[in-house]
Amino acid sequence: MNNFIIKAENLKKSFNGEFVVKGIDLQVPYGGCFGLLGPNGAGKTTTLRMILGQSPLSGGDLEVLGLNVPTHARQIRKDIGIVPQLDNLDPDFTVAENLEVYAGFFSLSGPALQHRIRELLKFVELSEKADVRINQLSGGMKRRLSIARALVNEPSLLVLDEPTTGLDPQVRHLIWGRLRELKNSGTTLLLTTHFMEEAERLCDDIVIMDHGVILSQGHPKQLIKNHVEPEVVEIHGEMDALPGILTEQDIYRVEIVGETIYYFTDAPGEIIRRVEDKPKVHYLHRPANLEDVFLRLTGREMRET
Amino acid sequence: MIDWRLPEMRFGMFLVWRRNLLVWRKLLIPSLLFNFGEPFLYLLGLGLGLGRFVGELGGLPYLTFLASGLIASSSMNTATFEGLFSVYTRMVPQQTYEGMLATPLEVDDIVAGEMLWCATKGLFSSSAILLVAFLLGAISHWQALLCIPLFFLTGLCFAGPAIMVASFSRSYDFFNYYVTLVLTPMFIFCGVFYPVATLPDFAQSVVRLLPLSHSIALIRPLATGQEISQVILHIGVLLAFALVSFYWAVVLVRRRLIQ
Numbered sequence: 001m002n003n004f005i006i007k008a009e010n011l012k013k014s015f016n017g018e019f020v021v022k023g024i025d026l027q028v029p030y031g032g033c034f035g036l037l038g039p040n041g042a043g044k045t046t047t048l049r050m051i052l053g054q055s056p057l058s059g060g061d062l063e064v065l066g067l068n069v070p071t072h073a074r075q076i077r078k079d080i081g082i083v084p085q086l087d088n089l090d091p092d093f094t095v096a097e098n099l100e101v102y103a104g105f106f107s108l109s110g111p112a113l114q115h116r117i118r119e120l121l122k123f124v125e126l127s128e129k130a131d132v133r134i135n136q137l138s139g140g141m142k143r144r145l146s147i148a149r150a151l152v153n154e155p156s157l158l159v160l161d162e163p164t165t166g167l168d169p170q171v172r173h174l175i176w177g178r179l180r181e182l183k184n185s186g187t188t189l190l191l192t193t194h195f196m197e198e199a200e201r202l203c204d205d206i207v208i209m210d211h212g213v214i215l216s217q218g219h220p221k222q223l224i225k226n227h228v229e230p231e232v233v234e235i236h237g238e239m240d241a242l243p244g245i246l247t248e249q250d251i252y253r254v255e256i257v258g259e260t261i262y263y264f265t266d267a268p269g270e271i272i273r274r275v276e277d278k279p280k281v282h283y284l285h286r287p288a289n290l291e292d293v294f295l296r297l298t299g300r301e302m303r304e305t
Numbered sequence: 306m307i308d309w310r311l312p313e314m315r316f317g318m319f320l321v322w323r324r325n326l327l328v329w330r331k332l333l334i335p336s337l338l339f340n341f342g343e344p345f346l347y348l349l350g351l352g353l354g355l356g357r358f359v360g361e362l363g364g365l366p367y368l369t370f371l372a373s374g375l376i377a378s379s380s381m382n383t384a385t386f387e388g389l390f391s392v393y394t395r396m397v398p399q400q401t402y403e404g405m406l407a408t409p410l411e412v413d414d415i416v417a418g419e420m421l422w423c424a425t426k427g428l429f430s431s432s433a434i435l436l437v438a439f440l441l442g443a444i445s446h447w448q449a450l451l452c453i454p455l456f457f458l459t460g461l462c463f464a465g466p467a468i469m470v471a472s473f474s475r476s477y478d479f480f481n482y483y484v485t486l487v488l489t490p491m492f493i494f495c496g497v498f499y500p501v502a503t504l505p506d507f508a509q510s511v512v513r514l515l516p517l518s519h520s521i522a523l524i525r526p527l528a529t530g531q532e533i534s535q536v537i538l539h540i541g542v543l544l545a546f547a548l549v550s551f552y553w554a555v556v557l558v559r560r561r562l563i564q
Contacts, residue, residue, distance in 0.1 A: 049564075052406075052407065054406055054407075055563065056306060074409045074411060077407065077408060078409050080407075082407035084400075084404070084407070086400060088399065088400035088401060088403050089404075090324075090399075090401060090404075091399065092328040092331060092332075093327070093328070097327070101324050102404070104323065104324070105317075105320050105408035105409065106408055106409060107320070107409075150407075153408075
């Protein structure tokens with residue numbers, strides 16, 4: 001057995017002759033949280049589906065939990081939990097029944113399972129809702145139940161496809177807390193997200209993908225250090241009030257997006273001094289973040305998929 | 306890329322079947338009302354009402370003739386509607402299969418489990434009619450109980466084609482084609498309401514290719530104490546429909562879900 005829970009070499013996927021994953025290498029270590037980031041159409045979900053054995057490879061080699069995919073896909077899934085992008089809970093069952101029936105698919109039953117279900121409902125704070133029908137749950141509750149359901153087989157690897165999309169901040173923070181607990185107890189997390197703050201908070205290692213290739217990989221802090229200047233000043237408002245846009249490209253990297261100017265720099269003092277007393281100009285000075293890296297690497301054009 | 310491999314039969318199919326049974330149990334009362342209420346109305350309205358004008362048909366009182374046909378067609382209808390609407394619901398809007406495929410279950414298990422379930426529902430509904438027919442005195446032979454496994458086989462035979470149709474359907478409306486062009490003609494022409502032998506020769510040879518004719522050819526004589534002929538042929542046709550459609554349903558559902 002090697003040291004990686006997921007190991008992909010030259011992994012490829014094509015649909016009707018068009019490649020959406022173009023030969024990527026992935027090495028996800030045991031333990032910790034691994035993030036797969038990229039805009040719509042980057043190939044994230046397709047990559048996840050291949051890892052789960054739900055999508056045949058068009059090329060390359062893939063090993064999960066030390067076993068070959070697709071040869072051992074069924075055996076691998078016994079030890080994986082999946083939180084899908086869209087909740088597919090069973091609307092005909094109650095909260096507890098959902099967990100019970102799903103555990104049945106792993107051939108789990110009996111008193112040990114009942115105990116596990118009670119524990120899981122407590123873990124995601126749904127104990128009071130055990131006998132409630134799914135259609136009476138809020139979006140946040142459904143998502144928490146999806147997470148509990150993915151844990152019913154005590155997986156070594158938990159795969160989450162955009163776990164907090166569309167949730168309010170309270171739920172999001174609760175989920176982040178639970179995911180951190182899981183990570184600390186030794187479960188490996190594999191996460192896709194559009195949410196840079198989420199990736200920055202949770203992930204130990206990040207891969208940024210676009211158009212089916214990997215653009216960069218590393219710890220969030222390292223990625224920021226490697227790809228963008230440490231500080232950002234954003235300016236918008238009446239630009240006529242400015243004595244002229246600062247475009248000394250050697251000191252600042254400047255990006256103009258619509259009505260906003262972004263200065264990426266390690267010495268923001270001069271810009272701030274020039275704009276801070278202009279009443280009709282608004283500015284924001286902040287440290288560079290993962291979103292800056294993401295936009296830098298994948299561009300600012302909209303993705304219509 | 307189409308996965309043509311033969312399906313594997315595993316225990317997983319019973320887990321899929323069990324999930325459906327658990328859902329059905331929750332909707333037991335309306336299900337039973339439907340299962341018993343409808344055939345009761347049919348037998349009462351058509352069997353007794355129309356029967357007064359018809360008298361005897363194929364050597365049987367019309368009520369008995371009709372009841373012994375309806376117990377066969379009911380399994381066909383029930384299995385077909387489950388295979389179309391319920392399977393589509395679980396496959397597309399509800400994404401139930403997506404959830405199942407995240408567990409050790411595979412498409413093979415899902416399709417096999419769904420076919421077993423469709424056939425089970427067919428068995429329930431046909432058995433309900435048999436009971437009603439018995440209470441009305443239309444069927445009184447003990448050997449009618451031997452029809453019960455045939456209800457299941459009839460259900461299997463129609464579950465596969467229905468799941469095939471659901472697997473390439475883009476919406477519920479698409480099912481109208483199958484119901485109007487395939488299911489209803491079988492219901493009308495395969496001998497539920499009158500003997501196939503009364504049709505013109507050409508029509509007879511077409512109708513004899515259809516699975517419901519074979520189902521009725523077994524079930525009617527068995528339920529009414531008449532002599533059965535060509536048992537192996539009839540069972541063979543039903544089994545062949547079930548097995549071939551199972552294979553195709555697996556291939557088509559794989560194509561839809563495993564991309």
